[in-house]
Amino acid sequence: xxxxxxxxxxxxxxxxxxxxxxxxxxxxxxxxxxxxxxxxxxxxxxxxxxxxxxxxxxxxxxxxxxxxxxxxxxxxxxxxxxxxxxxxxxxxxxxxxxxxxxxxxxxxxxxxxxxxxxxxxxxxxxxxxxxxxxxxxxxxxxxxxxxxxxxxxxxxxxxxxxxxxxxxxxxxxxxxxxxxxxxxxxxxxxxxxxxxxxxxxxxxxxxxxxxxxxxxxxxxxxxxxxxxxxxxxxxxxxxxxxxxxxxxxxxxxxxxxxxxxxxxxxxxxxxxxxxxxxxxxxxxxxxxxxxxxxxxxxxxxxxxxxxxxxxxxxxxxxxxxxxxxxxxxxxxxxxxxxxxxxxxxxxxxxxxxxxxxxxxxxxxxxxxxxxxxxxxxxxxxxxxxxxxxxxxxxxxxxxxxxxxxxxxxxxxxxxxxxxxxxxxxxxxxxxxxxxxxxxxxxxxxxxxxxxxxxxxxxxxxxxxxxxxxxxxxxxxxxxxx
Amino acid sequence: xxxxxxxxxxxxxxxxxxxxxxxxxxxxxxxxxxxxxxxxxxxxxxxxxxxxxxxxxxxxxxxxxxxxxxxxxxxxxxxxxxxxxxxxxxxxxxxxxxxxxx
Amino acid sequence: xxxxxxxxxxxxxxxxxxxxxxxxxxxxxxxxxxxxxxxxxxxxxxxxxxxxxxxxxxxxxxxxxxxxxxxxxxxxxxxxxxxxxxxxxxxxxxxxxxxxxxxxxxxxxxxxxxxxxx
Numbered sequence: 001x002x003x004x005x006x007x008x009x010x011x012x013x014x015x016x017x018x019x020x021x022x023x024x025x026x027x028x029x030x031x032x033x034x035x036x037x038x039x040x041x042x043x044x045x046x047x048x049x050x051x052x053x054x055x056x057x058x059x060x061x062x063x064x065x066x067x068x069x070x071x072x073x074x075x076x077x078x079x080x081x082x083x084x085x086x087x088x089x090x091x092x093x094x095x096x097x098x099x100x101x102x103x104x105x106x107x108x109x110x111x112x113x114x115x116x117x118x119x120x121x122x123x124x125x126x127x128x129x130x131x132x133x134x135x136x137x138x139x140x141x142x143x144x145x146x147x148x149x150x151x152x153x154x155x156x157x158x159x160x161x162x163x164x165x166x167x168x169x170x171x172x173x174x175x176x177x178x179x180x181x182x183x184x185x186x187x188x189x190x191x192x193x194x195x196x197x198x199x200x201x202x203x204x205x206x207x208x209x210x211x212x213x214x215x216x217x218x219x220x221x222x223x224x225x226x227x228x229x230x231x232x233x234x235x236x237x238x239x240x241x242x243x244x245x246x247x248x249x250x251x252x253x254x255x256x257x258x259x260x261x262x263x264x265x266x267x268x269x270x271x272x273x274x275x276x277x278x279x280x281x282x283x284x285x286x287x288x289x290x291x292x293x294x295x296x297x298x299x300x301x302x303x304x305x306x307x308x309x310x311x312x313x314x315x316x317x318x319x320x321x322x323x324x325x326x327x328x329x330x331x332x333x334x335x336x337x338x339x340x341x342x343x344x345x346x347x348x349x350x351x352x353x354x355x356x357x358x359x360x361x362x363x364x365x366x367x368x369x370x371x372x373x374x375x376x377x378x379x380x381x382x383x384x385x386x387x388x389x390x391x392x393x394x395x396x397x398x399x400x401x402x403x404x405x406x407x408x409x410x411x412x413x414x415x416x417x418x419x420x421x422x423x424x425x426x427x428x429x430x431x432x433x434x435x436x437x438x439x440x441x442x443x444x445x446x447x448x449x450x451x452x453x454x455x456x457x458x459x460x461x462x463x464x465x466x467x468x469x470x471x472x473x474x475x476x477x478x479x480x481x
Numbered sequence: 482x483x484x485x486x487x488x489x490x491x492x493x494x495x496x497x498x499x500x501x502x503x504x505x506x507x508x509x510x511x512x513x514x515x516x517x518x519x520x521x522x523x524x525x526x527x528x529x530x531x532x533x534x535x536x537x538x539x540x541x542x543x544x545x546x547x548x549x550x551x552x553x554x555x556x557x558x559x560x561x562x563x564x565x566x567x568x569x570x571x572x573x574x575x576x577x578x579x580x581x582x583x
Numbered sequence: 584x585x586x587x588x589x590x591x592x593x594x595x596x597x598x599x600x601x602x603x604x605x606x607x608x609x610x611x612x613x614x615x616x617x618x619x620x621x622x623x624x625x626x627x628x629x630x631x632x633x634x635x636x637x638x639x640x641x642x643x644x645x646x647x648x649x650x651x652x653x654x655x656x657x658x659x660x661x662x663x664x665x666x667x668x669x670x671x672x673x674x675x676x677x678x679x680x681x682x683x684x685x686x687x688x689x690x691x692x693x694x695x696x697x698x699x700x701x
Contacts, residue, residue, distance in 0.1 A: 003669045024687050031694035129544050136551040140558050147562055156566045157578050163562050164514055164575075167555055168505055171521030174548060175498055178525045182491075182532030187540050546658050553655035557648040564644055 009065040012072035013124075015051035015080055016117045022047030023113040030106020037104060041095040041448070044109040048088040048116075055080040064126045068188050071126040078328050078474055079123035079255045086248040086335045087116045092452035093343035094240040096445075101238065101352060103148055112244060115141035119252035123259070128177045128187040131256055135173065135220065138252060139166045142245055146237040152352075158236025165219065165229040173216025179209030180264075189264040196267045210265050214257070214275060221253035221309050224282040231290075234302035239353060242298060243342030246305040251331040254312055258324055261316070269319060276317040277409050283310030284416040291423045297345060298356045300423060301338075304382060307420055308334055314413050315397040318404035325474035326396035332470065333389035333463050337381040340456035344375045347443050361427055363436035368443060372431045374453050381460045383424040384417050389463035396471065490531035497524035511563050511573040515556075522552050645697050656685055 010017065026043055029036045036043075055077055064071045090112060098104040114137060121134030143166060147159025181187050183202045184195035196206065215226065222230040234242045261272050287307030294300035312334075315327035348364065348371075349356045365372040381388035394417060401410045445453070463470060497520055504517030526545045533541025567573055663670070663678050670677075692698060 003666065005670075005673050024684070027687065027691050031691055129540075129547055132544075133547055133551065136555065140551075140554055143558055143562060147565060150565050151569075153569050156562075156569050159562045160511065160566050160578060163559050164505075164511070164518070167515070167518045167559065168521070170555075171498075171501065171518055171525065174522060174525040175528070177544075178529040178532070181529060181541060181544070182536075185532075185536045185538055187544065546662070549658060550655050553651050557652050560644065560648055 006067035007065065009063075009072060011054075011057075012059075012065050012070060013120075014054040014057075015084065016120050018051040018054060019047055019113045019117050019120075022050075023110040023117075026106045026110045026113075030110075037106075038099075040104065040106055040109050041091055041098065044113060045088060045091050045448075047113060048084050048091065052081065052084045052088070055084055064190075068190075069127045069130045070121075070124050072124070074473075075255070075259070075328075076120075076124040079251060079331075080120050082251050082328070082332050082335055083116050083119045083123070083248045085332070086244065086251070086339060087112060089336070089339040089343070089452045089456065090240055090244040090248075092448040093243060093339065093346055095448045097238065097240050097346045101149055103238065108145070108148060111141045111145050115145070115244075116248065119248050119255075122252040123255035125256070125259065126189055126263075128181065128189070128192075131260070132170075132174065132177060134252070135216075135256070136170060138249055139170065139220070142166075142241075142249065145241045146233055146245070148241060149238050152236075154236040155238060156236075158233045161229050161236075162233040169216045169219030169226070172212045172219075176209045176212030176214075176216060179205055179212065183209070189260065192264040193266055200267065207268055207271060210260075210268060210272065211275070213260060214272070214279075217253050217257045217260075218279060221250055221257070221313075222306050223279045223309055223313060224286040224306065227283070227286070227306050230306055231299050231302045234305070235296060235299045235356075239298065239342055239346040239349065239356075242302070243339045243346075246302070246342070247331075247335040247338050250305065250309055250312075251335065254309075254316065254327060254331060258316060258327065262319075262324070273317050273319050276313055277406065280310050280313035280317055280409065281412050283307065283313060284413060285310075288416050288419045288423075292419070294423070296357050297361070297427065300358075300427075301341060301345070304420070304423070305338065307416065308338075308382075310416070311394060311397055311413060314401050314406070314409055317406060317409065318397075318400040320400060320404050321475065322400040322403060323397075325471055326393075326400045328474040329463075329467065329471055330393040330397055332474075333381070333393040333460065336456045336459045336463070337378045337388075337390055340453055340460075341375065341378040341382065343449055343452055343456075344371060344378070347371070347445055347449060350443070358427060358430050359436070361430045362434040363440075364431045367440060371443070371445065374457055375431060376428055377457055377460060379424040379428055381464070383421040385421070387461070387464045389460040389467070392464050392467040396467070487531055487535045491528060494524045494528035494531065497521075497527065509575050511566075511575060511578075514575065515559050515563070519552065519556070522548065642700055649692055649697060653685065653689070656681075 022044060026040055029043070030040065059072055059074070059077065063073070091109065094108070094112075098108060118134045118136070118138030118141065121130055122138065123134075125131035125134055143159060143163040146162045147155050149155040177187075180192060183205050184192045186192045186195050219226040219229075234246060237245065261276075265272055284307050287303050287305075287310055291300050291303035291307065294303060308330075312327050312330050315323045315330060317323070318326075345356065348360050361375070364375070377388065381390035384390045384394040386392075394413075398410045398413060401413070501517045501519075501521035501524060504520065505514050508514050508517060526548055529541045529545050529548075533539065533545075563573060566578065570578065572578070659681065660678070663674060667674055667678070
């Protein structure tokens with residue numbers, strides 16, 4: 001028997017290859033030369049920029065490559081850009097934090113890059129195996145990153161909880177994939193859909209398999225009721241890692257859910273739209289209500305990120321091309337505003353995360369007016385107040401759901417955004433109208449953080465005022481509907 | 482003697498998976514919880530291999546190879562995390578690890 | 584049909600013969616001294632009865648964890664080894680890349696001192 005090597009397009013996975021190469025380079029630099037240790041963050045940022053260049057190179061014809069294991073389409077590319085932006089911003093806000101907290105090691109940056117590669121494989125996977133490998137590559141790196149400040153007990157604990165619940169979720173995901181493979185005899189998403197339309201016996205098992213897979217992804221997305229790990233892990237992990245975990249992996253989980261549901265699970269569309277709607281309602285409501293009572297800002301942002309996952313799920317449940325492009329646009333905006341908010345928190349909380357409660361923000365307007373203004377912009381955007389990007393993102397999500405006929409769902413979502421505004425404004429009140437009894441010194445932002453915040457502010461306004469062109473890109477990125 | 486069919490393997494895998502899930506939910510020792518998670522993975526592996534064999538399709542074998550490699554990496558990372566926790570806290574009981582609450 | 588299994592039978596006989604021969608030879612010609620340690624049940628050179636609270640070096644954990652990772656990667660070498668001639672140059676280069684990535688990992692843990700015993 002002859003073996004035919006399948007057609008392989010390395011250009012489709014160029015961003016991944018660049019990140020892997022840079023990650024390995026950083027590991028080796030770290031162990032072989034002491035004098036580069038200050039530059040590791042910049043080398044990683046350089047790698048991300050190069051990868052971003054390759055990810056933005058337009059592709060002519062969407063296709064699958066690597067024998068159908070990987071789809072090189074615009075959907076993948078758009079999500080790759082989101083992940084790379086998230087990673088780049090995380091690296092920029094990490095730079096000062098890592099030096100202050102004595103975690104400026106090569107493997108910190110390498111792990112972030114490798115986790116990004118995992119996310120890209122989740123978005124680009126056209127096969128259950130690729131998607132599973134992507135999920136695991138991302139998760140394993142994140143387990144380590146969550147516990148990276150290993151002298152801090154909270155960080156240890158976050159890491160352990162994340163690891164146990166993450167591995168538990170992976171077990172469900174794998175079992176669901178196994179069931180679907182067993183019934184259809186296929187692991188490629190498109191062929192699964194084909195096999196099901198040709199022969200629809202054993203529907204029950206397929207539905208169970210799809211349900212288990214959604215449970216697995218919902219854990220990674222931190223959707224209620226699979227969210228219990230989120231607040232603890234986000235609170236315990238180092239702040240830049242929390243910023244990273246709450247943006248990229250969420251987008252990656254959404255990408256994988258969209259791909260699996262739309263490409264392979266069309267046959268039970270009626271079922272999954274209902275499941276996703278229920279998940280969305282619970283996720284928004286629980287996230288927002290729990291965030292109201294938090295006094296630790298890291299924990300508050302954790303619940304806020306849960307509720308944002310809920311809004312994104314509203315777009316998924318629309319199950320139209322508008323809904324998908326709205327979700328993609330939402331994740332793009334969310335990445336900017338979320339990481340920027342965490343970046344400011346990392347600065348305000350000072351070395352070793354002395355103070356992450358809302359009190360740390362008291363009187364920030366007096367000590368650092370510019371920083372206070374940036375934080376205000378980000379919080380307004382998170383709350384969804386025009387003209388920031390967060391408003392347009394929510395608007396398109398709700399529009400797509402209304403057009404798909406989910407009026408009740410949108411009503412719940414709108415009520416939730418109103419509740420959500422309250423806790424963001426609580427922080428803004430602390431910034432402008434409350435005195436800090438300790439009279440702290442003004443905090444100093446390093447050049448990389450300033451750059452990250454500048455980019456985020458510009459992006460939040462540009463996306464808010466001129467969302468059309470980005471939506472068009474996202475719209476063109478669509479999966480075959 | 483009855484022949485072993487696909488169903489036997491599927492039932493075994495289902496039972497192992499359930500034991501794993503129940504173990505994760507009821508046990509308090511981190512190491513035991515992790516062993517139960519490994520049991521879930523291996524139940525899934527067993528099922529995929531059984532399907533792969535009955536379908537006569539090698540993809541399942543490849544899938545299981547990948548899962549095994551991933552599970553090994555996960556085990557190494559997990560044990561390292563548990564050791565780091567134990568060094569700081571001197572316990573591996575899930576209930577005693579409760580610094581973060583809210 | 585059975586002929587192709589002949590080398591395996593020869594192999595089994597040779598292996599069994601060597602093992603039995605060694606045991607017989609040592610019982611016949613080896614010196615026999617008895618002392619307390621020797622009368623204890625054998626457990627891989629570790630004393631079977633000891634204080635369970637005694638600590639042992641953390642290096643055991645580290646090396647065991649590293650072993651798991653490098654050990655399991657061999658799983659990918661076997662399928663390749665079966666058909667490497669059919670895969671040709673492409674398969675060879677792919678495998679070299681795979682080994683290279685593993686080697687980077689090994690170099691990394693080595694330089695980090697994870698393989699030092701003390």
